[in-house]
Amino acid sequence: MxxxxxxxxxxxxxxxxxxxxxxxxxxxxxxxxxxxxxxxxxxxxxxxxxxxxxxxxxxxxxxxxxxxxxxxxxxxxxxxxARGEELAGDTLPEVEDDDIKPADEWLCDMEDNRALARCLEELQGDHRRSIKLAFFEGYSHSELAEKVNVPLGTMKSWIRRGLAGLKGCLGG
Incomplete structure (x- = not known):
């Protein structure tokens, strides 16, 4: 570099x-x-x-x-x-876990995939799906909040709590 x-x-x-x-x-x-x-x-x-x-x-x-x-x-x-994908209903859909690419520092470290997948599964459903859609599918907080019809603060809270849960589970 x-x-x-x-x-x-x-x-x-x-x-x-x-x-x-x-x-x-x-x-x-x-x-x-x-x-x-x-x-x-x-x-x-x-x-x-x-x-x-x-x-x-x-x-x-x-x-x-x-x-x-x-x-x-x-x-x-x-x-x-401005992709055209739409989320239906008032809950977030499940996202497949078959080939998770971890966010940020885990993104390219394949050894951490299993630990991250295990920790994601331990999260509350709305937190888990919000994190998956935000980090792995590219939705912004505001896009997610609008799609599932929840206040932006609620969406940010779900993601913040989910990330805190991941941090604790992964030992960070």
Whole structure:
């Protein structure tokens, strides 16, 4: 990353070769369209090129930082595209757990999937579904609140309590 921060193109190529498959998988999981994911992956590496100097190894590993950029890029794209998916009813639907990609620092660490899935299942239903839809499907708090017809404060509370439960369960 330090080479990329200095403007070293071969360093960026090395980072790309080492991480592009993982970042592409992260993006395609969120946007669910291969061509769109390819375009977004390119955007991610443009951001990495411009922001590499901001990477702080004391705050996390390079792959964690890169995954956060990829995830945020994909989520921002989803929000901009005003997708047409609708949630029916006044409760949140279950989201499949078959291939969970954990949020933020767990996003690219496959060893933590089982622990996260177990901890998610221990959460209260509305908390669990809210977290899954917000972090794994890209819904914003306000989108979720509107879709399930609950006050925004309630949705934020569900997610905050769910995250606190995950933190406790995962030992963080």
């Amino acid at each position: 330090s080479g990329v921060a200095r403007g070293d193109r071969p360093a960026l190529h090395t980072v790309y070769e080492m991480t592009s498959a993982k970042l592409f998988a992260t993006i395609v999981r969120i946007v669910r369209e291969r061509e769109r994911a390819e375009d977004l992956l390119q955007d991610v590496y443009v951001k990495v090129w411009k922001r590499a100097g901001r990477f702080d190894p004391a705050k996390g590993s390079p792959i964690t930082w890169l995954c956060a950029i990829a995830r945020n890029t994909a989520l921002n794209d989803l929000r901009r595209s």
